[in-house]
Amino acid sequence: MRATARAQPNIALIKYWGKRDTEQNLPAVGSISITLADLYTTMRVGFDESLSADSLVVNDTGNPVMLPRVSRCLDAVVGADRAPALIASESNFPIAAGLASSASAFAALVVAADAAAATHHSRERLARLAGQASGSAARSIYGGFVELANDDDAIEVSTLCPADDWPLSVVVAITATGPKAVGSTEAMETSRATSPFYARWVEQQNDDLDEARAGIGARDFARLAAVAEHNCLKMHSVMWASRPPMVYWNATTLECMDAVRQMQAEGIPVFFTIDAGPQLKAVCEPAAVEAVRERLAATEGVEAVMVTGLGDGARLIDDG
Numbered sequence: 001m002r003a004t005a006r007a008q009p010n011i012a013l014i015k016y017w018g019k020r021d022t023e024q025n026l027p028a029v030g031s032i033s034i035t036l037a038d039l040y041t042t043m044r045v046g047f048d049e050s051l052s053a054d055s056l057v058v059n060d061t062g063n064p065v066m067l068p069r070v071s072r073c074l075d076a077v078v079g080a081d082r083a084p085a086l087i088a089s090e091s092n093f094p095i096a097a098g099l100a101s102s103a104s105a106f107a108a109l110v111v112a113a114d115a116a117a118a119t120h121h122s123r124e125r126l127a128r129l130a131g132q133a134s135g136s137a138a139r140s141i142y143g144g145f146v147e148l149a150n151d152d153d154a155i156e157v158s159t160l161c162p163a164d165d166w167p168l169s170v171v172v173a174i175t176a177t178g179p180k181a182v183g184s185t186e187a188m189e190t191s192r193a194t195s196p197f198y199a200r201w202v203e204q205q206n207d208d209l210d211e212a213r214a215g216i217g218a219r220d221f222a223r224l225a226a227v228a229e230h231n232c233l234k235m236h237s238v239m240w241a242s243r244p245p246m247v248y249w250n251a252t253t254l255e256c257m258d259a260v261r262q263m264q265a266e267g268i269p270v271f272f273t274i275d276a277g278p279q280l281k282a283v284c285e286p287a288a289v290e291a292v293r294e295r296l297a298a299t300e301g302v303e304a305v306m307v308t309g310l311g312d313g314a315r316l317i318d319d320g
């Protein structure tokens with residue numbers, strides 16, 4: 001009744017922002033992401049009838065705040081009549097700072113719980129279960145370039161291109177640590193209810209998905225770069241125009257964007273993307289990774305940089 005799974009965060013190149021069903025946590029738009037290789041969450045789940053309640057330890061510290069969400073996710077995977085569980089999570093990167101730690105955490109959680117309780121769900125079902133807990137987590141079930149298609153009454157997640165088939169690199173510039181000001185669920189709802197750009201955002205998403213899919217299919221870096229930056233800035237425009245406005249960037253985020261622009265002008269194959277947090281993620285061809293790392297590390301205000309390639313989906317690492 002115990003198992004351990006590992007999953008990596010993913011970074012959306014075509015973003016998910018907005019929900020069409022808050023009850024089932026279904027996204028209003030499809031998205032395309034890349035699953036990372038070297039940042040990961042390891043999740044141990046043990047069901048034990050002798051426990052009186054679930055308990056959650058995150059990086060060696062009890063975490064009662066996240067526990068209800070984790071318990072709900074376990075109920076969805078195993079059934080509400082399950083035994084209480086001891087859940088222990090460890091991540092090798094800052095959590096709750098716009099680095100998609102909830103994606104790697106919930107992807108690893110559903111895989112570990114499924115093995116511990118021997119429920120034998122399909123990969124597709126596990127992706128839906130992870131997505132119910134955190135929309136972006138559905139994508140971390142799969143590796144490489146991943147599309148989450150937003151179908152009529154469900155989501156459909158699949159790998160468009162395995163990590164090894166187009167091995168890009170990602171340099172994450174950490175511009176601030178600590179939890180973000182507004183969580184994504186609340187922020188998305190504020191955008192849906194108040195942003196004058198929200199409807200256009202949803203309307204245009206399929207065009208951006210088509211363009212990104214074509215860029216990935218052709219391994220055309222410049223084509224993917226152009227649509228990814230456009231989609232990222234469009235999502236942030238929706239946030240900026242919300243009431244109250246949500247600005248996740250800081251001055252260093254802008255410095256990093258400027259550094260990427262300068263590198264592009266020098267012919268370096270790199271583009272940026274930014275999620276609901278102040279970190280900038282620079283995606284580049286592997287030959288450029290040293291130059292990108294150095295330039296971002298030297299950018300005023302950057303606290304740290306992390307470098308990673310693309311990796312595989314969530315998997316079991318111990319089922320005993």
Ligand code: PMV
Nearest residue numbers: 012015016135136184275276
């Ligand atoms: O899955 P959530 O609720 O953490 O939302 C993720 C939202 C973004 O990271 C901003 C975009 C995305 O597609 O990952």
